[in-house]
Every structure is written in structure tokens, then in C-alpha cells.
Amino acid sequence: MAKITSVSPLAPTSFPDLPVIKGARFATAAAGVKYAGRTDVMLALLDPGSCVAGAFTKSATRSANVLDCQSKIHLSGETGAAIIVNSGNSNAFTGRAGDASVKAICDEVAHVTGLPASRVFTSSTGVIGERLPHDRIQAKVQELHETLDDSGLPAAAKAIMTTDTFAKGATVTVELPRGPIKIAGIAKGSGMIAPDMATMLVYIFTDAKIAQGDLQAVVLDLNEKTFNCITVDSDTSTSDTLLVAATGTSGVSVTAKDAAFRDGLHHVMQDLAHQVVRDGEGATKFVEITVTGALSDGDAKTHAMAIANSPLVKTAIAGEDPNWGRVVMAIGKSGAPADRDTLSIAFGDVKVASNGWVDPGYREEEGAAIMKEQTIAITVDLGMGTGTSTVWTCDLTHGYISINADYRS
């Protein structure tokens, strides 16, 4: 059985060296919201001229924080902005009290920073349905403000962790003719991960100069290809939040059409998305599922997600069993069109099934060898059209049960 306190075997070997993003400063504190002996609140302060874009969970029972962020995200930000995040309590399904907690925190941050409350974004992550002791967070805002530091992003990555076994960071520098743009981000999330989006909090900062509308368009588009293409357990959080802030301090202007900027942001978002899967509760295998030959990209994603979310596929992967029959089952149940007699499946570079049956050249030992790897690629070609999709998931193990059958106690 997996040790719950150990670091995921799929974790990157080290936390990346995140660059300073001029115009963005960070602080963390131990507010004691729920956890003892660790930081559990982070504040990010963005200088005037910054803009913030975002994407949020589509849950019908999303948290008060998410509702508040959504109401503010489209404002452009000449005055700067603040992001304050706590771990330990999600402030979700806390009724009107939850709305009041968000207002109390926003007001306190506005008071201390001099920003309007409409420029303060909050996130809360942790247990659902328990009243957020927002006074403990309010009491730390002054201290947070006084300790803001432009190299504080790695510490912030730690403060927002809940059941995560490692802190998650990613960065890239985009070289443009007008000069370099830096992008650096952090994320948390390890269970309740599925589109739309995951128990996931993601904060990305860049010194690019970009209009809010352009940034918002890029973020929504890339979100569909990254955070909305990962799943750990098919469960969707009430708190999922992705915020991307651009400070403009590089002086390098970009638009939504700038391919190099998009590619750079895509890289950071995909890196963080993969790290969330790699910290999937109890995960021992990282799995990339690619479906091709579907009638549409949407159909391909429906099939890919059905495979990624199937408990029988995920337990077969955990058991290192090349049980491609379960992949067939998942395709069959997905609801999207499939034709048994044109279906092909490969595990890694081993073709296991083609044209509706086991591949004539398939040898079970070859499939079994692939399944022993830590990273496994499953490729399905439906042989029907040109639709494609790639999604990422992990296996389903005793570790997941151990963590989630005893999370709240």
C-alpha cells in the first residue's frame, strides 16, 4: 500500500528555478486556517498596469470565491491587483456566510494595499462545507503586505498545497525580436481533478505587455488543451481557479495572435497540468491517451476521457496488465461513435489491436513490458475520420483509496 505522506513517485526531480517577474511580489504566512506548523495563506501583489485573466470551474455548486472572481475578471487593471489564497478550507457550500467571508477578506486586502476591492481575487482550497475562519486570514494581511518579495513565488507554491505531495512550478522565457518575455507559474491539486477543471489552483505570472481581452482569449483557448484535458478521478472541484497575470514590465507588447507567446504560455500551462496528474492521489503511472481517426475532435476527446476515467482501465494500468479489452469497453460506453471493425489500439509502440481484433503480430510479453514503464502512452485510432485529442491521467491504486477513505478525519 502506498505511503500517504511520501512524495509521489511521479514527481519531477526538483522544483524549477523560477525567475523574478518584475511587477509581481509574493508573501506567505501561517494563519492556522486548519493546518498547524506550516504556511497556509499566500498574497500576490501586482503593480499598477497589470491585467489579470482567468478560467474557472463550471460546477453548479462552485464556491463563493469563484463566483466573486468571475464577477471581477473582465475589469481591466490600471490600478494593479492582488490575489490572496488560503489552503485548508475551500469556503464552498457555506451559504451566505461564504459570500461574507470573501467580502471580509477582499475588504481587508483592499484596506491594507490601497487597491479597490474589485481588484482583489481570492481562492480557498480544502474541506467543503465548513465555515471559513476568515478572521485568521484577515489578521495576517498586514504581515503579508509587509513581507512582499519579488522572489516569493516558490514559497507561495508551498502555502497553497493541500493533499499535494510536492510543490508545483513551471517557467519559460520567450525570446521575441523586441526582447524576452518571462512566464512563471505555480499550481496545487492532486485529487478531485477533472474537467472543468480540477481541484486545482493555478497562478501564472508574466512580464508581457498584453491587453486583458487578448490575455483572456489566450487563457481560455489554452485551458481547453491543458487543464481541461487532465483527469485523476473524474471528480470536479467547486473551487478550480486559473489566474494569469501580466505585469507589462518587460515592455514587450504581445497580442492574442502572437504565436511565440501562446506557445510559451501553453508550455507552462501544460507543464503544470502534467504535474497535477503526476501528483494524482495514489498515482504510480503517468498515462497519455491519444485518440485519432474520430469523426470530430470533440468525439475524440469524449473517447479519450472515457478511457482516462474508466476505473477498470485505471486499475489494469495499476496492475501493469495490458488489458486492452478494457480500453475497448471504455470506447464502447463513451457515447461517441465507434466502429469495432476499424478500431486499432497501441500501448507505447506495441500495436495490440487492429481492425477490430488482437493484432496478428501482438505478443503479450511485449504489451506487459510496456505496462511496467512509469509513463505509458495509449493510442487509439478509430479509423473513421480526422478528429484527434490527447488527455492525461494516472492509474487507480490502493493509495487513492487510503487517502480518500480517510481524508476528513
Place this chain on the structure above:
Amino acid sequence: MAKITSVSPLAPTSFPDLPVIKGARFATAAAGVKYAGRTDVMLALLDPGSCVAGAFTKSATRSANVLDCQSKIHLSGETGAAIIVNSGNSNAFTGRAGDASVKAICDEVAHVTGLPASRVFTSSTGVIGERLPHDRIQAKVQELHETLDDSGLPAAAKAIMTTDTFAKGATVTVELPRGPIKIAGIAKGSGMIAPDMATMLVYIFTDAKIAQGDLQAVVLDLNEKTFNCITVDSDTSTSDTLLVAATGTSGVSVTAKDAAFRDGLHHVMQDLAHQVVRDGEGATKFVEITVTGALSDGDAKTHAMAIANSPLVKTAIAGEDPNWGRVVMAIGKSGAPADRDTLSIAFGDVKVASNGWVDPGYREEEGAAIMKEQTIAITVDLGMGTGTSTVWTCDLTHGYISINADYRS
């Protein structure tokens, strides 16, 4: 960790005393399809004048057997009919060879029984994607035919088991003014259970006299309320088959509108459906989820199934944790309309949440006490309309992982 070979703790205390259904005879044999030292094939022979109705998986990759049954089910049966079932190999995703296996078995049964092949129904259950050694089944048909017995239904229930930990049977006698009608059925299935329908094979026999069209209409309607309202792991089999045969030997005629007959058949179908859940792989809790106050019955079922299929809800139940926040999460992600501020949740008779937050009278000890029961009722009222639905599921435990991470090896 659950012992895989032990009987489910949720099993009924005994197998029911199934009555003889005149006009239906049964035989079993050990054909060695995959298992050694046990029976793995059953034959049911229905006298002339019987009719057969059925419902089948909607999987796009359903087995050759299912496709063959579907092509035959609407024929009326003056000549009688036969049902032959093997366990150990599902004959699913076996390409053209799968079709040939079905034809070979049907032809052999037709040859031995004198029935036309169009009146022979087959099912296969077990591993997907491996060629069915149908010659081993063909070799037993003569022996099966010679040992047919009208009291052989309980033995048939054993022959069709795969990962089941107990044999499943149910019966009822319907008293009508014109005389009694008997109904008796058997089922198998313990994983890959979800609408539409489950890794489930169900065979029900009655001596009622009813037209095939009427029986088909009743079966499809009741199937939606029974077998399509259970889920173990959200995975849907390629082989799910429900066949209901009416021999007419009671001489008591009924139609699709006969409430007593419908209620009797409903009782047997629901009993068998519950037994399938009670044998859910690794199950330690039987869970009934009722959603009321939805905008429609369909919305209610969407919410109920989202709760029933949520790994986080199912692991909380396994951990005896009254974590109603995860129920809120599941409602939020289901995609059907919900309003946080009109939502109420009860575990058993303990109201845990009302009007969007924890119920003022809720005490955690009361919720925890409910969760220690073996049978748990979760009731959600959405406070929006009059739509209702009830579904049944089990918890998600280490036992499920143990069974499914090592099923094929």
C-alpha cells in the same frame, strides 16, 4: 484488505427457493472454456409457444452475441427457443471470428434441439478480446440437451458466475383472479456495472401467457427503473443482456397493462439488480441514492448517477465519513441544473445540509453513526421542481483495486 475469494458481506443470507416454471428446462456442464473444476455453460430450453423479450447493452463495441440476440429478439416464438450461456470468455472484440463463434454455437444447439437457429440466443461473459473456444461449448451441447431438468435453474445461476462471490436468484408468485403466475430469475455481474446496463447477464422465466410485443414493452420499461439504475464503477460492459421468457404454461393471460404482472416482474428485476450491486467488486456498503425536487426525472437521475459514480463519494462511504461536501461536489459537476441555496441533503434520517449549508441541527456524531450501517440511504432535495430518481450503488474499497488490478493474470 478485502479477501477476494470470500463472499460479499452484502450477500443475502441464502439463495431463494426457485419454483419450477413449467415449459422451461435447464442444464449445466463444465466445458472448460477458461475455468477448471466448475460448470461454465448453461442451456435453457423453452417449449413451443414461449416468447422471449430482451434488453441489451448500448455499448458501441458490444459483443457478437449481443448483436446476434438483438437481430432475433422480435421474432415471435411458436417453435420454442433456447438460451445458451458461457462464462470465462465474453467473445467481445473478437472481430469476424466472434461472429463465427456465435453462429457455430447456434447451429449446434439448433441441430441438437431441432429448433431453427433464429430461436437460439447466446451470451458469453468474461475476458474481452480473446478468441472464444466455441468447439468446447459445441462439444457439450448434446450432454446439456440430455440432462435438461425443470429444476435446474439454481445450478444455472452458478454456471454463469465470473467474479461473482454468490449466485443470484429471485422469485415471486403473482396471484391473479384467473390463477397464479410464477416468475423466477437468475443474474450474474459484479463489476463493469453501469447503465446501459452492466456486466450483467439476467435470465427471467415466467409461466404467464403474454404476447411478445407486450412482454418486450414491459421489459424495456422496467429495465429503465431497475438494471439501468444501478452502478458499481460507471463502466459499461460490452455483453449486458437481459432475457425474459414467458412459457404461457400457467394458462393465465396478461398484457402489458396488467399492473399485478408488472409489479411482480418489477420485484424480481429490482431484487436481482440489488443483488448485482451487493456483489459489487470489493463492496462493503449498499447505498440507495434518491434525488427529489429536480426540474425533471431525467435531471434527478443525472444527479443521482453523478453521486453514485463519484470516486470521492464512494471512498468517503468506504471510510464511514459523513462527508456531505463530496455529495455537493458531485451534484455540482453532474451538468444538470442545481441551486446551491435550495439544496438539502440527508444521510439516513439525519438532515446534514439544508438551504445551501450545514443544517443548524446537524451533529457530526449522528452522521457518523449512520455511515457505520451496512445499508446507507442518501437523499438529496434540490428544491427546484418535482423530478425524482432513485439509484443504487456500493462503496469503492481496497477490495475493488485488488480484484481489478489483477483480474486477467
